[in-house]
Amino acid sequence: MNDTEEAVRHLFAAATEDIPPGVDLLRGVRARSRKRVVRVRALVAAGTAGIVAATAAITLSAVSAPSALAQVMQAAARTGATSYRLSATERIVKIGGLRSQPWATASGVFDPAHRVGEETDDQGAQVRYVGAYMYVFVTDDLRAASHIMKGTPIPDWASWERFPSSLGAGAGASTAGLAMLGRFPALLGQFDPQDLLGLLKSATQVREVGPASGPGWTGTAYAYSAATRLSGGPLQLSVSSSGTVDVDQQGRVRRLDALESFDGTVRKVDITFGDFGLPVSVSAPPASEVWS
């Protein structure tokens, strides 16, 4: 066996050891043998802008309870349409040309219906969403990166950079995130939770794995995988995500624990949602500090 073959064997071992929780092949075989299966193929629509819907396979059991896929998709839509508070830990694990980043703790409040939101983390990152725009605080890292990336560096007088925002009720994986990637593909310290909820709506494989609970709520945990392709102007981006999502009895997402892959980056994120319906007030930074 040569070195390359040996290397591949080791890499395949790494690629195959993390079997997701809740996989029960025997139960699945028995279920397939018993249930009446109706498979619906959804159309994949591609355009030059907006979101590409993923192809979905929906399995309906003989008992007409909502499928796991439907439960998760509805929860994502319901959560994305209300205001909420979030807390998260995240880590960019793999990124083109850069080593893994340390864990960051983030918190924020969002009101998609009124197109406002705010998020900060313990690495100094800040993002404000106000109407049609997203304002990103220019950290030292961001400013330094702008000087080595292709394009115009952020001027010294600017404390914020402005991007178009698609934060809104029911918004999905966004071209705003894409715009950020276009500028700083290697430095996505922030994330738009609506992007993540939108990605859930593109889930193609969902399976119930057991009960879930948290302070003041109980519900169900699901394992999922999702993928979509974003198009915005000249930019194309494939995004995939897999992990577990907890949905409470009111059909809202309470927790999202996911591994996301996009544009040479792999990100681990663990988000909790709560305080649904809270009032959210966010102001844009002073215009004199904003560069776009």
Added chain:
Amino acid sequence: MRGDGGIEERFADYVRERGDHHLRVAVLLTGDWHAAEDLVQASLVKLYRAWPRLDTDADPDAYLRRIMVNTHRSWWRARWRREAPAAVLPESASGDDMADRQALGALVRQALARLPRQQRAVLALRYAEDLSEAEVAELLGCSPGTVKTHAHRGLRALRELLGGEFDQLAVNETRAPQRDSG
């Protein structure tokens, strides 16, 4: 010929003992755990139907492997399963903690998913199932020379996709604790 009594129990024992192994091979074929689970379950249903007719000295692994390869081929041709498009892959990796190892696993699966189906199947069968070129050729219905070509091209493509640190990735993995993948 297996007796009627206990057929289901013997089949269930087989799935419990060998199911995870075939699931691991399936994820290399499909690039996605859920698609892999679907593939293995669909294949196991077919195997179960054939189970009473298997010779007592038959190797169910070989039967299931053939069913999986054929089923994956037919799904690919029908595009019934849309395989997730893979993003551009990063250049560097570290294998120091669980998140990194999970991410590395995701990257390797993504890289595999970008390969042509035949190259992917050859690599999975050669280096995860440890089949010989002749055995892989018989399964895929091609010549051993074609298998050798697919393996060579697949390895080269993996090396390119995983970046110039392909060997470094593997060196890191040789230092990490290894699980029994059987």
